[in-house]
Amino acid sequence: MDLRFTDEEIAFRDEARQFFREEVPEAIRRKVLEGRHLSKDEIVHSQRILNARGWAVPHWPRAWGGQDWTPVQIYLFQDEMQQAGVPPPLPFNVSMVGPVIAEFGSDAQKLRFLPRAANLDDWWCQGFSEPGAGSDLASLRTKAVLDGDHWVIDGQKTWTTLAQHADWIFLLCRTDPAAKKQEGISFILADMRTPGIKVRPIQTIDGGHEVNEVFFDRVRVPRENLVGDVNRGWDYAKFLLGNERTGIARVGTSKARLKRIRDLAKLELRAGRPLIEDRRFREKLAAVEIELKALEITQLRVVADERGHARGKPNPASSILKIKGSQLQQATTELLLDVVGPHALPLAAQDEGNGRNEPGIGPEHAATAAPTYFNWRKISIYGGSNEIQHNIIAKAILGF
Amino acid sequence: MDFDLNDDQRLLRDSVDRLIADRYDFEARRRFTAEPEGWSRANWVRFAEQGWLGLPFTEASGGFGGGAIEIALVMEAFGRGLVVEPYLASILLAGRLLEEAGEAALVRRIAEGELLGAFAHLERHSGWDLEDVATKARPRGDTWHLTGTKCVVLHGDCADVLLVTARTAGAQRDRDGIGVFLITPDAPGLTRHGVPTQDAQRVAEITMSDTPARQLAFAGDALATLERVRDQAIAALCAEAVGVMEQMHATTVDYLKTRHQFGRAIGEFQVLQHRAVDMYVALEQARSMALFATLMAAEADSPRRRAAISAAKVQIGRSGRLIGQEAIQLHGGIAMTIEYKVGHYFKRMTAIEEMFGNADTHLEQVATAESIL
Numbered sequence: 001m002d003l004r005f006t007d008e009e010i011a012f013r014d015e016a017r018q019f020f021r022e023e024v025p026e027a028i029r030r031k032v033l034e035g036r037h038l039s040k041d042e043i044v045h046s047q048r049i050l051n052a053r054g055w056a057v058p059h060w061p062r063a064w065g066g067q068d069w070t071p072v073q074i075y076l077f078q079d080e081m082q083q084a085g086v087p088p089p090l091p092f093n094v095s096m097v098g099p100v101i102a103e104f105g106s107d108a109q110k111l112r113f114l115p116r117a118a119n120l121d122d123w124w125c126q127g128f129s130e131p132g133a134g135s136d137l138a139s140l141r142t143k144a145v146l147d148g149d150h151w152v153i154d155g156q157k158t159w160t161t162l163a164q165h166a167d168w169i170f171l172l173c174r175t176d177p178a179a180k181k182q183e184g185i186s187f188i189l190a191d192m193r194t195p196g197i198k199v200r201p202i203q204t205i206d207g208g209h210e211v212n213e214v215f216f217d218r219v220r221v222p223r224e225n226l227v228g229d230v231n232r233g234w235d236y237a238k239f240l241l242g243n244e245r246t247g248i249a250r251v252g253t254s255k256a257r258l259k260r261i262r263d264l265a266k267l268e269l270r271a272g273r274p275l276i277e278d279r280r281f282r283e284k285l286a287a288v289e290i291e292l293k294a295l296e297i298t299q300l301r302v303v304a305d306e307r308g309h310a311r312g313k314p315n316p317a318s319s320i321l322k323i324k325g326s327q328l329q330q331a332t333t334e335l336l337l338d339v340v341g342p343h344a345l346p347l348a349a350q351d352e353g354n355g356r357n358e359p360g361i362g363p364e365h366a367a368t369a370a371p372t373y374f375n376w377r378k379i380s381i382y383g384g385s386n387e388i389q390h391n392i393i394a395k396a397i398l399g400f
Numbered sequence: 401m402d403f404d405l406n407d408d409q410r411l412l413r414d415s416v417d418r419l420i421a422d423r424y425d426f427e428a429r430r431r432f433t434a435e436p437e438g439w440s441r442a443n444w445v446r447f448a449e450q451g452w453l454g455l456p457f458t459e460a461s462g463g464f465g466g467g468a469i470e471i472a473l474v475m476e477a478f479g480r481g482l483v484v485e486p487y488l489a490s491i492l493l494a495g496r497l498l499e500e501a502g503e504a505a506l507v508r509r510i511a512e513g514e515l516l517g518a519f520a521h522l523e524r525h526s527g528w529d530l531e532d533v534a535t536k537a538r539p540r541g542d543t544w545h546l547t548g549t550k551c552v553v554l555h556g557d558c559a560d561v562l563l564v565t566a567r568t569a570g571a572q573r574d575r576d577g578i579g580v581f582l583i584t585p586d587a588p589g590l591t592r593h594g595v596p597t598q599d600a601q602r603v604a605e606i607t608m609s610d611t612p613a614r615q616l617a618f619a620g621d622a623l624a625t626l627e628r629v630r631d632q633a634i635a636a637l638c639a640e641a642v643g644v645m646e647q648m649h650a651t652t653v654d655y656l657k658t659r660h661q662f663g664r665a666i667g668e669f670q671v672l673q674h675r676a677v678d679m680y681v682a683l684e685q686a687r688s689m690a691l692f693a694t695l696m697a698a699e700a701d702s703p704r705r706r707a708a709i710s711a712a713k714v715q716i717g718r719s720g721r722l723i724g725q726e727a728i729q730l731h732g733g734i735a736m737t738i739e740y741k742v743g744h745y746f747k748r749m750t751a752i753e754e755m756f757g758n759a760d761t762h763l764e765q766v767a768t769a770e771s772i773l
Contacts, residue, residue: 001402001403001404001405001409001469001691001694001695002401002402002695003401003692003695004401005401006401009401072401255773258771258773262771279764279767282767282768283763283764283767285767286711286714286763286766286767287714287763289711289766289771289772289773290689290711290714290715290763290766290772291685291715292773293689293692293711293772293773294685294686294688294689294692294715295685295688296773297688297689297691297692298684298685298687298688300401300403301403301688301691303401304401304402304403304404305403307402320680320681320684320685323681324681324685387674390673390674390677390678391670391673391674393677393680393681394670394673394674394676394677397680398653398673398676398677398680399653399657400653400656400657400667400668400673400676
């Protein structure tokens with residue numbers, strides 16, 4: 001038993017660290033660390049830098065650009081990426097549709113979509129949730145009916161993140177209304193330029209525009225855009241959601257934020273003294289750091305367990321990562337709010353999306369504190385809310 | 401980076417797990433605590449035969465050269481069984497201090513189970529601070545004489561040798577001027593009063609009045625040695641706590657599946673399932689930090705070691721509170737009865753929380769140290 005990494009693993013980590021810091025523009029990384037929104041160009045630019053190095057899709061099969069890394073290497077890579085503020089490769093491309101196509105898609109689909117997804121030549125978005133199908137995803141109603149060589153899609157998706165940038169959407173559609181609800185669903189790919197698709201922005205409480213509604217009105221999609229078998233979409237969706245097991249804790253992101261909180265707490269004064277010297281504040285900070293350290297080790301336990309059994313059943317401990325990881329990410333946003341105090345109040349001009357451009361007032365670092373706090377409430381809701389995660393643990397681990 | 405046990409460690413774990421499962425169930429434990437000393441000498445002999453009493457000591461002093469991992473394996477199983485024998489007091493505290501002082505002959509006897517030791521440092525107003533010592537040591541002739549009172553001395557009533565902190569110089573809270581003295585319980589001027597604890601272990605209050613004592617000689621600073629041994633004991637206690645929490649959680653989940661109300665198992669109610677999940681999350685976070693403490697227990701950089709140990713004790717304290725209280729609540733009235741086992745785990749957990757610093761004091765340590773991340 002040993003928490004230390006091998007010399008080779010440390011060399012790999014240092015290589016990743018150096019690459020992230022030297023090759024990904026500092027301006028982009030600073031924006032991420034400060035909680036500001038990135039433009040589409042910045043996200044694309046960053047992913048292409050990684051892809052040129054062969055590092056955009058390390059977890060994909062080797063034939064499609066994967067690296068055959070060990071679970072430890074993947075962990076170190078993600079941790080370094082998060083700590084350096086490198087935007088993660090677009091998850092809809094690299095963690096969602098890419099692995100599904102690589103596993104279940106046709107050869108033609110692989111050839112057509114995978115290289116472009118890795119290089120972010122195509123921007124993908126995820127068409128899963130619907131107004132009536134959130135946590136109960138399998139009750140989705142958007143339907144696809146075969147008409148000659150085309151699927152005709154009617155319905156509505158929602159919470160579609162960054163659909164405003166998207167070239168393609170992968171969506172779950174009901175293809176057999178008579179079947180049990182999980183059994184009549186198919187996984188279909190659609191070009192966002194197809195007539196009948198309409199994107200409408202949803203403004204969120206932080207004032208940003210990340211998510212959208214996507215409407216489908218008699219949208220005709222070529223028959224070959226079905227992935228895998230008809231009515232097997234639910235299995236592919238489960239594969240997709242289970243694909244990322246350790247990165248979801250985002251320990252590196254929380255570490256980077258806590259470092260920033262420490263730095264800013266040296267600048268902010270309370271009663272004439274730097275906040276970092278305030279005992280109560282330091283204890284709050286320490287309490288979050290302790291939980292984060294525990295989560296980091298829990299994550300390492302999952303990583304160590306994955307080594308040896310390739311894609312076996314997930315370690316029970318992995319179910320904790322989403323719950324605790326989201327709680328701790330949210331806790332860091334609260335700490336940041338505590339640091340800037342009243343200076344969080346003025347509504348600042350944001351990088352893009354809210355349509356306002358007047359200069360803000362007050363310290364620059366305070367501008368994102370409140371919007372980040374507001375925005376990050378989503379983390380315990382998306383990707384299977386924490387209540388759903390509780391249900392999963394109750395059933396799969398505790399045997400209820 | 402791995403969390404695997406080597407072959408010897410697996411054998412050790414299997415043997416201690418087996419002994420706890422076979423010979424240390426709840427009914428057996430009740431018999432052990434009813435024995436005159438409050439624990440079982442027969443068990444102690446068995447532990448000695450298994451080699452567990454010599455586990456932490458070097459081979460030169462009759463031990464088996466085990467490290468923190470081996471200790472943690474034993475302690476976690478002891479937590480599951482709520483073991484009441486004086487392993488912490490005699491082996492991990494007194495034995496380890498004697499070893500640090502080069503007292504190989506005494507360590508050998510402790511490892512063989514024929515001698516029991518205890519470590520007396522707490523005083524009425526010391527809090528948990530090792531350096532807060534009012535007990536005075538005065539030289540007279542060629543020996544030291546101690547005057548003062550030590551409280552809550554773990555298994556101090558059965559110990560054959562007492563290791564007592566006392567001040568040879570300086571003010572009550574100075575870091576310098578602290579010595580560790582060896583006293584036998586029959587020494588003149590010494591009285592001791594043993595009582596059971598809330599969690600069915602034993603402690604003593606020890607009063608010394610001009611009691612002759614021999615000072616132990618440490619290679620370095622005595623307080624630094626005390627802190628190191630204390631930190632290693634905390635790591636062991638964290639492992640024990642994981643065993644305790646694991647049992648409280650498992651028992652609760654079992655109960656929820658079998659207790660029927662409103663015509664169904666109460667475990668079918670989602671609100672109760674989710675609370676059991678919260679207990680599970682707290683348990684796994686505690687397990688991770690107990691591992692961290694185990695792996696940092698031998699860290700030579702003492703500020704780093706202390707911050708890590710403190711962080712673990714905070715997590716153990718917080719998880720322990722949640723799991724213990726929820727275990728009682730989710731069981732309902734049955735858990736309030738002395739006949740039911742969960743309450744006994746709850747009491748042991750509470751005792752662990754109050755030993756060697758509670759969550760608040762350790763949080764303060766972490767808050768003033770370099771970041772543990």
